[in-house]
Amino acid sequence: MLTLHPALRDKVVAHARADHPDEACGVIAGPAGQDRPERFIPMLNAQRSPTFYEFDSLELLRVWREMDDRDEEPAVIYHSHTATEAYPSRTDISYANEPGAHYVLVSTRDPGEVEFRSFRIVDGTVTEEEVRITDSPPGDPTAPGLE
Amino acid sequence: MAIEVRIPTILRTYTGGAKAVEGSGATIAELIGDLDTRYGGLRDRLQDETGLRRFVNVYLNDEDVRFLGGLETPVRDGDTVTVLPAVAGGAG
Numbered sequence: 001m002l003t004l005h006p007a008l009r010d011k012v013v014a015h016a017r018a019d020h021p022d023e024a025c026g027v028i029a030g031p032a033g034q035d036r037p038e039r040f041i042p043m044l045n046a047q048r049s050p051t052f053y054e055f056d057s058l059e060l061l062r063v064w065r066e067m068d069d070r071d072e073e074p075a076v077i078y079h080s081h082t083a084t085e086a087y088p089s090r091t092d093i094s095y096a097n098e099p100g101a102h103y104v105l106v107s108t109r110d111p112g113e114v115e116f117r118s119f120r121i122v123d124g125t126v127t128e129e130e131v132r133i134t135d136s137p138p139g140d141p142t143a144p145g146l147e
Numbered sequence: 148m149a150i151e152v153r154i155p156t157i158l159r160t161y162t163g164g165a166k167a168v169e170g171s172g173a174t175i176a177e178l179i180g181d182l183d184t185r186y187g188g189l190r191d192r193l194q195d196e197t198g199l200r201r202f203v204n205v206y207l208n209d210e211d212v213r214f215l216g217g218l219e220t221p222v223r224d225g226d227t228v229t230v231l232p233a234v235a236g237g238a239g
Contacts, residue, residue, distance in 0.1 A: 027234075053235060054234070057204045060234060061206050089236065089238050091238075095233060095236045098157070099157065
């Protein structure tokens with residue numbers, strides 16, 4: 001199950017909408033080992049494509065090092081699909097290399113209603129999980145991300 | 148000679164869980180070959196017949212070796228090499 005503060009969900013959705021029709025992508029970091037996404041980090045899609053995303057390699061290094069320095073992990077890795085459903089594609093599955101992350105998929109194919117779903121992708125197997133949007137868990141979702 | 152190599156989560160099964168290991172070599176290619184003698188199978192995850200794998204990022208200190216010399220990038224004692232799988236995907 002993914003537990004997420006509403007402000008974080010809103011930031012992910014806003015990012016996806018802003019980048020539509022290109023795919024948007026990013027991370028929500030949290031304290032290592034605690035499964036608590038807290039720090040929103042939108043990333044540049046170096047592919048700037050409506051069907052593919054890739055974190056810029058130097059941004060990836062910077063963000064991953066920063067998380068390491070702060071004893072954080074990538075609790076959520078999100079991206080959007082702009083014309084198809086919010087479900088991991090074969091490409092998404094092939095390149096899912098953080099077994100501990102919640103892979104959040106957002107679809108902006110419908111201008112009115114955004115789809116927001118979460119999955120675990122481990123060893124090539126996709127398992128959908130419940131998304132619980134709540135402001136109960138402590139955390140600081142309003143902490144500035146790399147915007 | 149010691150070059151620190153930082154290993155991403157997904158490749159730590161090859162290093163017995165270690166986040167960082169040491170290796171030696173004059174180039175990235177030699178360094179990877181050296182690591183493979185102790186952590187068998189690691190090389191295949193990093194390179195294929197064409198060179199470094201497209202969706203694996205290898206950095207020498209703060210630079211992506213893709214923009215330096217790829218596998219032939221020279222490395223020196225005291226350098227840090229970092230491996231990070233690309234974060235990528237898409238509807239396709």
